[in-house]
Structure formats: C-alpha cells, structure tokens
Amino acid sequence: MNHLRITTLLYPIAGAAILSSCGEGKKEDQAGPLNIVYIMTDDHTRQMMSCYDNRHIETPNLDRIANKGVLFSNAFVANSISGPSRACLVTGKHSHKNGKLDNHTVFDGSQQTVQELLQKSGYETAMIGKW
Incomplete structure (x- = not known):
C-alpha cells in the first residue's frame, strides 16, 4: 500500500519535471536538480x-x-472547494482518503506530502500564502 501512495505522488512530479526539461537542452555547466515553482490560486x-x-x-x-x-491546458481538480483541493494536491489523495472534506476540517499533517518527498530528494521547499 505504501508503494501505491508513493507512486501516486511521484508520477505527477516526474511528469512535470520531464515536461519542464523539454523546453531547453541541459547545459553542460548546469548542475543539480531543476527548480520547481508551482503557483496555485483559488477561483x-x-x-x-x-x-x-x-x-x-x-x-x-x-x-x-x-x-x-x-x-497546463487540460487539467481538473479533485475537489472544487479551496482547502480540500489543496489537500488533494499536496497528498496525491482524494478528499475521502486525506480526510480534508471541507474548509472547516483540520488537515491531518501526519500524511506524506509532495513537499516532504521533494525534501527527501534534496530540494529546499517552501509554501507561501494560504493554507
């Protein structure tokens, strides 16, 4: 079951990294992982x-x-409510699995998130704004 959770989170990250690297060839002097900047807004x-x-x-x-x-030109959200939608994105789980069903429910921070996986891979991560 843990393998399924990890692959559910890693596939979108890997896809975004692959797509972002398609625009430019790797420069010889470029070292380290690519930067990932994810901007999300409500409504x-x-x-x-x-x-x-x-x-x-x-x-x-x-x-x-x-x-x-x-x-992204063809995307969807797993939940149309702002807080639960963010919880789906950071956990890779639907709302009924991550427990964030509405904006009043407290997010269970013990769940593994994309940010934690990126940190384990050597990235420095930050969240700025609402959550």
Missing part, C-alpha cells in the same frame, strides 16, 4: 491569465513564466 478562471486568453487582462510576468515552463 482562477482561464480568462485571468493572458497566456490562456488575452482578451480581458494582461499578465506579462505570469506569461513569461508560462512560456519558459509548463502550461
């Missing part, structure tokens, strides 16, 4: 970033990041 629609839809708003800094990294 964010396609029209809120000009890299998706430039009819309503201009977001040049986010567009620059999107152009140099991975831009």
